[in-house]
Amino acid sequence: MHISFLNHANGRYFWVAIALVGASIVAYLLQEPHQTPNGGTWLGYTLGTMGALLILWLIYLGRRKRNFAAGWGTVRGWVSAHVYLGTSLLVVATLHTGFQFGINVHTLAYVLMCVVIVSGLFGVWAYRTYPEARNELKRSQTLDDIFLQLEDIDGQLKRDVSALAADIRGVVSSAIDRTEIGGGMYAQLAGVDSSKVMIDGNVYPNTDQVRAVAWLVERLSVAEGSETGKLSAVVRSYGARQKLLQVIRTDIRFQALQEAWLYLHVPLSIALLAALLTHIVSVFIYW
Amino acid sequence: MFEIAVIGAGPGGLSAAARCAELDVEHVLLESSPKIANTIQKYQKGKHVMAEPGILPLRSPIEFDAGKRETILGNWETGIKTVGVNIQYGAEVKAISGSQGHFVISLVNGEEVLARHVILGIGLQGNPRQMGVPGEQSEVVQYTLDDPGEYKDESIAIIGAGDAAIENAIALAANNKVYIVNRKDEFARAKEGNLNLIMAAIDAGTIECYYSSSPAGVEVLEGGDFPANLQLKTATGDAVVPLHRIIARLGAIPPRKLVESFGIEFPSEDQNAIPALTSQYESNVAGIYVIGALGGYPLIKQAMNQGYEVVEYILGHDVKPADNDLLASKFNGLPYELEVDGVLALMQERIPVFADVNALQFRELMLDSSVSMPAKGDVIFKQHDYTNTFFTILEGTVEIEVNPTLRITANAGGFFGEMSLMSGRRRSATVYAGPQCIVIETPRRSMIKLISSVAAVKRVLDETFIVRTIQQKFAPDTPIEELQPIAARAKMHQFQPKETIFKEGDEADTLHFIRNGSVTVSIEIDGRDVVMSYVPANTPIGEMALLGNTTRSATVKAAVKTETISLDKESFSLLLERSAGLKERLQAMVKDRHEQNVALQSNSESSDLMSFLMGQGLGEATDVLLIDENICVGCDLCESACAATHEGTSRLNRKAGPTFAHIHVPTSCRHCEDPSCMKDCPPDAIQRGGLGGEVFIGDNCIGCGNCERNCPYGVIQMAYKTEAPSSYWSWMLFGLGQKPGRGKAAVVGESSFKQAVKCDMCKDQSGGPSCVRACPTGAAMRLSPEDFVDLVNVVR
Structure with a gap:
């Protein structure tokens, strides 16, 4: 009867995310052993492209949720996919780095992404916790x-x-x-x-x-x-x-508390977008 | 002696008098108030008045077109001056005696007016009750209040203690110093909601109440801060209150009593009944004619046309009514070589259910109806459609498919569709056109009006409804003729909300079939009524105990106003005998219901929630928006989505409305089974959709506000249309324009006016209701009452 974004369509996007993570890990483990894992291999490019496209799509939620006339799916479905696929990015992007970190714009983009995802995970927890706690606190009054x-x-x-x-x-x-x-x-x-x-x-x-x-x-x-x-x-x-x-x-x-995470999540997403662009452009120029 | 006396200078009366003047007929127009068109004078300033129905041509010596109230009144005033209407103001009629050729009209001021014919155009508003004290007619006293927002920083006294008085007082108290004068020592006549509001306002000191007080006089002052003093007689002596304004809300004297005192008969006690009239608007009293709203025609243009026509008829001129061409085009293509009147007569002759309807009413009915000639095999309506029009068969036959094994043929002269008409529920069968079939489709509103004024129509429909219900629900294989004796013993019952239909432990002697409305089933646990389930219309109840021959196992109460058909034990046994397989089917139903009961019984919180939902009037809902407060984050995207997809005004208010456990009922349309809003819509702009059953308001809304007042749940608002929202990207990137669904968009056009708006279940949106689609967490859901049992069992 009563379906939240976490169990939307019987957790369809949870399973999509699991499949994506599983496939990325398997591909990572199976890649040619003589090559040092990094962003420049064919797998590195694939994971990077996928991650970048995912990030763009995740940010597009801000538009979709205000596009009230849109007939394509429900916002609940989008949020469900946003949460699960967004979380899977932690694995996809980490594998893309090949565990090469440094003090540079590339790692900055990675770190920003992690902070955005972690703040989002806090948001999921907050959205599942505070409305109920507040309703109980106020005994169903406003x-x-x-x-x-x-x-x-x-x-x-x-x-x-x-x-x-x-x-x-x-x-x-x-x-x-x-x-x-x-x-x-x-x-x-x-x-x-x-x-x-x-x-x-x-x-x-x-x-x-x-x-x-x-x-x-x-x-x-x-x-x-x-x-x-x-x-x-x-x-x-x-x-x-x-x-x-x-x-x-x-x-x-x-x-x-229920809303505070958004003040981190949204501005850092924009920062991430900038860092991501810099990362991509610089990789191609200085290669 | 005048040839014609016209009573009431509303649109109809003005038009009639003007036609008299044009034809040089000796006439007088008697108007009780000091101005013409009293009802329209009371509209708020600058109100846009519409000229519905648009297709009907105007036929009157004076002008009328859609426009501002002031322009229309101005045109009428000039119009009657130009043609030379003889009008008497302040001429309130007290009695009419005499007969055709010599009527004596007595006025309240003692004068008598003699006339050969009388035209009554006094409308339905009635005259507001006056204060009955010196100064009651002075400038500072008013008897209506259109827009409380017009007054600021004034001292205002409201006289009266009814709902209108309380509502005015509360609204005015926001910006003014308000006194309320109550003749009694409590507010006994008010609705509970209003009672709570006024008591809270008096306690908080925002409204000052004079209890057990009545006005003694109004003294108009020259100069000074206040233009008048209100003198009061209170329980503790006299009081004087200096004021800017006095608003007396003492109710109106309904015109029916006055009209009856003239000898005019109404066909029933029903308050919507209209006097029986001939096709020339003549009442049962020869020489007295009735036009306009009193005769059942609430629209300005209709009344004006009738004013013109009635004068022609009195003078013996043969004019065709203004709607003649409309009907002619409707009947165009029918295989008859007849004039409009001939076709109408033929229809009444062929269709027995319309035989007793008077010619004028039938004409009106046909104006609302449509005639069609579907090809053989065409679907006229489908089972589970949400339409509720009524069909009669003029020629040929139709096939009614109740279920794949049962097809009934209805012949010319018969009718169908009465089930949904009566219950407000979905169609119970699919109907196919037979060979050479001509059917007339009549809207529900017109049929309801007819049923309330012509007893014979109601009787025929009721009888047919009963026998067809019995056949469909209990004995599909038994021919109608065999069921007739059983149907004859069936009884109709009406129950008020919360009234008990039968009680737990009673002896089971009848079976009820819910015809319209819905009921709750409850059992007593620890001395407390615990609601077990909700049963909608078109379902039998009480068959459990009858089958087992035991006592009632539960109490059944009406959730809303409910009508049932009952069958006694003997009829029921007879049915069981005649219909093979009925017993097994009923037993299967009983088993389902037992399972449901057990599920609910184990959880008293579920039961409390069910009681709460019923208490919110959701028993009469067909589709309601509920919000799970445990996952609602309060983002208001539901409201934004509604506003963005509906001309800038959200039709739901998320915060408003009560919450129980964590189910919140926001203020939003629940698409009632028998919508109160549809009952009194002059242009018939409120319609019910075909597939989703959504109740929506069309563009031909004239902005009268009746529906807003009639809705018991406060979900209709009056709003201006706004311009399309600005682009999302210019808002997002540059902060230009309005936030989607939130910001105030500009009102469209200068001359625009407020129209009624409400939830239309996003019938024009491809993906379904935008409130639910825009909810990011899944808290918003739309349900029909049948789903409540699942809801309350899941919600713990």
């Missing part, structure tokens, strides 16, 4: 839903503390106002929380709302009379707020 709940709780808290003592009002409203979500790329990926809270005129870090909660709990222990009931309601709401913030922060982190 992030917008959770932000709305947070907004409701913040409004509720502000109303609830309006009838309480000035110190409580100050801490709760400053904690709400100084709560920070998201931030730059690093903050998102690492889940950095630079929220603050103001207590007695001093600003303190309030990571994961711990400081504010601690203050409220302590304040509750010395509350008297009608204040006790109202404040304990505030503490309960604040606990719920803390949980929502954790969900939001984790979801943002997961989303960042």
Whole structure:
């Protein structure tokens, strides 16, 4: 019923990739023994041409997935082939090098290719892991839903503390106002929380709302009379707020992780394309 | 004493009065509002009005062509002045008494108007209920709201607590200070969704509600920040609210009651019923004529033509209706030497199901229908086609192939195709043309309209449906005649959504056959209803217990509005006797169903998911887009693909819509079995495709927005057409133009207008639905309800 890109068409491209890798290895092992394996042999050329064409085709996915009117296959099928054939390139290109590495543009192209493939493999893992983890984290709600709940709780808290003592009002409203979500790329990926809270005129870090909660709990222990009931309601709401913030922060982190690899994968693919062109041109000029 | 009094200055009334003026007939045109064409006045500014049906010529002394609302109204105003129409504004009719030659028309303002003939062209909108307080007619008060986006930074009071009032209040609250005035202390009449919205808005303080309050007056102010004060009587005393605008949404007074009070009869209680009229638009009250939407003709051009014709008829002139040439060309090539009227009469005479239809309605039906003469052996439709038109046989015979061993011959005067017409499901048989065959094909919408207004048509269709169903499903080898007595004992039932058809543990005494709609089968586990499966239309249910002579093993409830045909125990035994092999076939079916049940029973999460899907109204779906949230990466390529292949507007909203477990139901058309959107489309622009069963909107959409309002799932939007997207490579390499499927493309042409758009299942794309094809991970899938059982069993 439900088919992801990994088992598209019963893993057709997995088997194509296996066949390609198998054939390359067999050809490599069977090549004439007196010849040092390198890119210049007939097998080297064959593997190199195949690898270069594969790279061009792999990069073309960027066009295909935006060509919505295209009738040729589904994007899922293309992604499936992209993943399996792209991975097989690790073997094909390595055999093409004949294990001759150096500090030159040829090895640069090879290294770039490896980084692109490894980042892609991370992408496969991320795409298979994070959507499910995020859906479970949010219990089938959207992030917008959770932000709305947070907004409701913040409004509720502000109303609830309006009838309480000035110190409580100050801490709760400053904690709400100084709560920070998201931030730059690093903050998102690492889940950095630079929220603050103001207590007695001093600003303190309030990571994961711990400081504010601690203050409220302590304040509750010395509350008297009608204040006790109202404040304990505030503490309960604040606990719920803390949980929502954790969900939001984790979801943002997961989303960042789910997409971060693309920032490596795509630009390095372009760099690889340039290095590959240089490699091919220089090989023919300086041969 | 006027010769002719025309009531209602809409397109039909204006045209009639203008024709009177042109012919120097003494006439009066009575209009309740202060302006002509009340309904069109209410359209938003600059709205493009279409002139459908394009093929029909206009016949009227006043001009009309597709164009801007203002131009059309302007033309009409000049038109009636030029010919000298005698129009009275503010003349709301309260009663009509007397008879032909001497009608007395009493107006609300106490005046009486005398006339020999009356033409009623009052439309269907009804008059909006007024506030009933001083100042209710002042400039700041309005009774409709077209475009909430027109108002910004105003203080606005909405009077009323119905859905219209709530929807207006919510929409306006985005940019304005909004008050809502509710006569009661709660919003009892509102739909649940609207109720939640308004309560949330009131709690959040974005809308201020005056409960248990009613307006006492509107005071118009000179100068100052606010143009008016609204005086309110509240539970705690009087209040005054300074405002820019008051919008009263108190509902409309439907015209049917008023019309009935004139003595005009409607053939049924059905709210879509239209009064019976002669071919000259005369009602059952001699001398009172009905034209336009009230008579069942919702389009402007039709109404105008009728206005012209009805005056000619009253004066005794013999004019052919404007559609005469259209019908003549339709009948061209038929082997009859007859005029249009003659052919129509012949058809009614030969085809019994149309015998009781009045001449005017039949004419209209034939305008919508097409007549064809297929060669012997031609396929008229194929089994499993998604078409749902209705066929009648004028000449010759057709062969209905139910299965390879069963072919039934239908003769001249008979009909076929009623199964899909009724159930909205695919064709259940293939039909071949016989020798010298002439068939009439009538669209579903026209037939449904006919069925709701002519009881005899409904009866004949129902009876035939029952006997043919029994034959096809239970006794294919038994001749119709032998089944007739069994069919006569069958009963028709209607069930509302969630209504129980039978309960687990009940004694099994009947078999139901689902005629349209669908049902869920559930059993009780630990005091909780657990849904086991979904059963679509055209399937029998309850045969398990009948065969085994036991009690019901499961509860069956309607998933959506459902109609069934029931057979009692005796009829069922009789059927088993008469039809060889039936018992074995049913037993095989029962075995399959047991297997399915066991599979589902073992997993309560699957069952919850099935309940969730049914709760989303997917029981009436034929093809729905679902997203597996566990593999969706949120790239929105599905939306981009939809927009890119559909004139720049995505017809699906991925984020919107509910999720259960990890199955997400995005806001996107599910191509209902019996689509609500198709029910009230004036130009009949919404059609159902032949092969995929997709419901799509044609280019002749006039942008009225009825379908958008009628769709219970909110999947239809009004949108402008946009220019073709720019080239991918110029975007990719140089950042020029729009990102494919995302950027805002320019609107096509200056005079373009919003048309309804929705998913058409990419019927014009070679590879199938682009949303699914563009999904990189395989999260997007399109399913029909029959596949849900597999889905819920795989999803764990």
